[in-house]
Amino acid sequence: xxxxxxxxxxxxxxxxxxxxxxxxxxxxxxxxxxxxxxxxxxxxxxxxxxxxxxxxxxxxxxxxxxxxxxxxxxxxxxxxxxxxxxxxxxxxxxxxxxxxxxxxxxxxxxxxxxxxxxxxxxxxxxxxxxxxxxxxxxxxxxxxxxxxxxxxxxxxxxxxxxxxxxxxxxxxxxxxxxxxxxxxxxxxxxxxxxxxxxxxxxxxxxxxxxxxxxxxxxxxxxxxxxxxxxxxxxxxxxxxxxxxxxxxxxxxxxxxxxxxxxxxxxxxxxxxxxxxxxxxxxxxxxxxxxxxxxxxxxxxxxxxxxxxxxxxxxxxxxxxxxxxxxxxxxxxxxxxxxxxxxxxxxxxxxxxxxxxxx
Numbered sequence: 001x002x003x004x005x006x007x008x009x010x011x012x013x014x015x016x017x018x019x020x021x022x023x024x025x026x027x028x029x030x031x032x033x034x035x036x037x038x039x040x041x042x043x044x045x046x047x048x049x050x051x052x053x054x055x056x057x058x059x060x061x062x063x064x065x066x067x068x069x070x071x072x073x074x075x076x077x078x079x080x081x082x083x084x085x086x087x088x089x090x091x092x093x094x095x096x097x098x099x100x101x102x103x104x105x106x107x108x109x110x111x112x113x114x115x116x117x118x119x120x121x122x123x124x125x126x127x128x129x130x131x132x133x134x135x136x137x138x139x140x141x142x143x144x145x146x147x148x149x150x151x152x153x154x155x156x157x158x159x160x161x162x163x164x165x166x167x168x169x170x171x172x173x174x175x176x177x178x179x180x181x182x183x184x185x186x187x188x189x190x191x192x193x194x195x196x197x198x199x200x201x202x203x204x205x206x207x208x209x210x211x212x213x214x215x216x217x218x219x220x221x222x223x224x225x226x227x228x229x230x231x232x233x234x235x236x237x238x239x240x241x242x243x244x245x246x247x248x249x250x251x252x253x254x255x256x257x258x259x260x261x262x263x264x265x266x267x268x269x270x271x272x273x274x275x276x277x278x279x280x281x282x283x284x285x286x287x288x289x290x291x292x293x294x295x296x297x298x299x300x301x302x303x304x305x306x307x308x309x310x311x312x313x314x315x316x317x318x319x320x321x322x323x324x325x326x327x328x329x330x331x332x333x334x335x336x337x338x339x340x341x342x343x344x345x346x347x348x349x350x351x352x353x354x355x356x357x358x
Contacts, residue, residue: 031148035148035149038120038123038124038127038149039127039149039152041120041124042124042127042128042152043152043156045100045124045128046128046131046156046159046160049096049128049163050159050163053163053166053167056167058170060091060095061167061168061170062170063090064087064090064091064164064167064168065168065169065170067083067086067087067090067168068083068087068165068168071083071086080161080165081134081161082134084132084134084160084161084164084165085132085133085134087164087167087168088129088131088132088133088134088160088164089132089133091132091164091167092128092129092132093129093132096125096128097125097128097129100121100124100125100128101118101121101122101125103121123146126143126146127146127149127152127153130146130149130153131153131156131157131160132160132164134157134160134161171319191244191245191246191247192244192245192247193242193243193244194242194243194245195240195241195242195243196235196240196241196243197234197235197240199243200231200232200233200234200235201234203225203228203231203232204231206221206225207225207230207231210222210225220251282348284330285327285330285331285348286348286351286352288323288326288327288330289305289327289348289349289352290352291323292308292309292312292320292323292324292327293352293353295317295319295320295323296311296312296315296317296320296324298311299311299312300352300353304346304349305331305346305348305349308349309324309327309328309331312324312327313325313328
């Protein structure tokens, strides 16, 4: 029998004891309270996930977009729920839930959480995955202890479906990489933050697959790997630190005075230097302008280049805004550093307008 909130059931099976406990008012009240708390916690996670969509790396979002395109191409009869379920299986299961269940492994917290916290985070991850699966709540929830969360899962599936669709709304890979190249050109210095173990892992992968990445012996990658030697062994977690690396290419620019260079760098094949002449800069500006006019045709209705860039910067599209800023930066750089006359900038704009209207 049940007394004082405790279950006394000798010579009974576990299921019988559980059934008896579930009938006790105190137990039911406590379970209901914990269900509400867990749903509140899961909702806070879901809110944070949806609000952070702009912080999701482009590469992950592009992969989600690719999944959607491939499913629609090969399975045209697939419903929206089917498609977003596959996207959720990729993004939520492979990227979000591991960091929720083991936050210490992703350096989100310094130490492994206690058992109770780990159990709660596991339940939150299961709830989020069930929401992302987009199947009917009865099918999404298989374990008996997850049954009380059916209404919550069903209520949040629409929000998750909208989020997963928005996650795929990114520009094409090649367009984004082209824009990234222009951004790099406009930055005097480019740096990345990376851990030592990440560097060692990349080095190891490059060595392992160099026969695929650089089949020609004269390839620059083979030269760099030869200089680096064998990959370093991975460090222990406590010894792994993050460093900031300045990025440059030994084939793009001459080394600074006093800078150490390897014999291979001095004698190896030299890549032609970037064209920084006035004509070369004008060509870069023209390419940027043509791309901007294709992205946002209303620009071409403006009489001057600066007015066209102002209109583009007011566009609702983040891609157009970013491209307009890059174009403006490149034009100003051309005027300041290469002496591009204002008349030439106007002539370039008129030429690009003529092409876009033809």
